[in-house]
Amino acid sequence: MDIGVSSTEVFNLHVLLEQTETGRMIASIAELANCQVEADTRKEALAAIQDLVSDRLNNAEVVPLTVPLKQLDRDNPWTEFIGMFADDAEFAEMAAEWQVEREQDEDDQA
Structure with a gap:
């Protein structure tokens, strides 16, 4: 070698x-x-x-050692769900309500 x-x-x-x-x-x-x-x-x-x-x-020898890293599983199990509510008007309305609730909670905490 x-x-x-x-x-x-x-x-x-x-x-x-x-x-x-x-x-x-x-x-x-x-x-x-x-x-x-x-x-x-x-x-x-x-x-x-x-x-x-x-x-x-x-009395020593210094040699380079290349260690291949295991390939990480790049498949994100959530990928298939990205954008599933993109054209859902009902979900958009709920998301807007949640945003209003969050902002109210933040105001209440301040």
Whole structure:
């Protein structure tokens, strides 16, 4: 199975930098579980997290995985009823009465 990944590809990760209450910096990688370091400065934290990621990925392989999503049932069971009262004068009259009642209820609540 050829997945088309070469060893020269760039693997971009997101580094989350946080400063502790004591002023130290915590760097963690959002995409990798348990990949976190703590250092005195931002620069040291970034260097340390880069070393940690390099060590961790040195013996690992990163491959793309395409997962097809199940097709959702797009058939809405109510579709067949859309517009069924379009030309029904009696229904239009009832709908107008309901609208008046709603507006009166809204006025009463205000």
